[in-house]
Amino acid sequence: MISELRRDPTSGAWVAIASARSTRPSDFRIIHGEQKKGTCPFCYGSEHMTPPEILALGREVEAPNAEGWQVRVVPNKFPAFSLDYDDSIDVDPDALEQDRLYVSIPAVGIHEVVVEAPEHDSTFGTHSQSRMEDILTAIVMRFRALRQDNRVKYLQAFKNWGRAGGASLSHTHCQLIAVPIVPEIIQTEVDHAGQYKDRTGRCLYCDINEGEIEARERIIQESDHFLTFCPYASKFPYETWIVPKQHKASFEDISKDELSDLARTLRLIVGTFELAFDDVPYNIVWHTAPWNGDFSAYYHWHLELLPRLATIAGFELGTGYYINPTAPEVAADALRESIPEESKN
């Protein structure tokens, strides 16, 4: 059964209620279990344990769902969003009655997993340059394919790492979830960037890049195509943004040169995190333009690396605001110092 997207009448927020896997109290011990090597569905030889693959890079012979791949994209076995729904149901959220307390639509969308490497013990920060380029290429390919489908409005790409980062399988992977409604956080960013453009004529993110270069104190690294810094209002300790220098709204429009540079940057930055912290849990979250309009004039794609060193607790859940125990200036300083000498620019 497809999950339901329910609207919270008190906030307008949407929640995906995954009915198919509804869990009783006693299930929560099992859910949190970790996959052992040997029984892992993402290792060579376990290709049959996932649904049939969507895409694989690096396999020399054309033999779907066999070994030999370097990066493999498969449907999530327990999808939170799916295209398998009764299409007689109206799924346009804008057509729904405003004052009804109980409003839901099917959770129309796509939920895929990008297995980053066949090796069970790989980490994101230790991938080779060609591996990292393959991972990014696979994600770009899925972005370009999925944006053709007008049932979905946004593709959320992200990585969960570590228990506190929400990774339920320990074999390194990214996830792609295409959703039928533009996410609240992205809509807010698009609105803010649009208003800034209206008032100043400029792109907010281009100005932020310039401001950071001028201020210097929050920059971790600068490459040909990317600026990496701890943002001024970092919500999380050691939060790090990777922002393209060239104005571009959509991740899927990344050039070949930018992709290579992003691969190098991610290896350097995530590698630095893995060295500086002892087994750091984190999320990497893609921010890119939605597919329900043309935001090219003022939105600006970027990645956010969110280390999960502090807990989202009652204050954050009550207010929506964060308390960050580490000033971004201190964080950037410590991260710059942790970059291996030979990689410094």
Added chain:
Amino acid sequence: MISELRRDPTSGAWVAIASARSTRPSDFRIIHGEQKKGTCPFCYGSEHMTPPEILALGREVEAPNAEGWQVRVVPNKFPAFSLDYDDSIDVDPDALEQDRLYVSIPAVGIHEVVVEAPEHDSTFGTHSQSRMEDILTAIVMRFRALRQDNRVKYLQAFKNWGRAGGASLSHTHCQLIAVPIVPEIIQTEVDHAGQYKDRTGRCLYCDINEGEIEARERIIQESDHFLTFCPYASKFPYETWIVPKQHKASFEDISKDELSDLARTLRLIVGTFELAFDDVPYNIVWHTAPWNGDFSAYYHWHLELLPRLATIAGFELGTGYYINPTAPEVAADALRESIPEESKN
């Protein structure tokens, strides 16, 4: 040094950057350490380890900061918000320039701890009725005192329990943080409730109560003054709301009868959680009317109990939407079954 409230130019969200306790990578192992019995600042005999108390209930002789109390309110030793700031600085966020990228005000406010019991091993779910009434009374007293201070606009009361719930000290306590800006989540709720009132002439939360009574399937418990249910669009598995039946915007206007009933309800519900789940981490979050206007016609205070059985991960941080693996109907059913027979109504 007082913390800074910085505005994120991409979203408008405010972040408290606690400069005083800025942490380097190596500090994060220490931060997550647990307080052992005997060195705990919240136990009898350690009263000198906290800043001087603000309020204590249950002590028979008037001897501040001595043993004998039942519930004790003290300033947080490492406050995220404080009234100790240079008052020549303009702290009105509305006076700030819209287009400046780097906007901050001092984190003006109050940060207090409500120590719920002298016993180190108490839990919220096993408090006696009179202890729970004392805890709620102490919180109400602080609400009534702090709302007199026009430097703060909202008081966020909350409880963090368990590591995943963000509790850094294991001795059971609640926290109070008064903030100079109405929190985003509360502002959104107030706006939604106001629009609903405009369109229908009714209180949104009163209608939700009625809807839940009619639907029956999400109700856990009903008492004279409160309805306890898993909300229709629960963000968290087993999320539970406790909503007063009588329309009232502000928690601090709770009557004596309501307070006793709330104490009974909290004991029953949190007690049931502690029985049903093995060592469940959770947050309890107060939602009440802000102090910057009169919202009595349409806002409606309530408590949200948020079990932290699922992790807030990349999808939630990227989109602002949640994936909940447990339908609230299933959750309510399981919780109803877990209520001890003698407590059922």
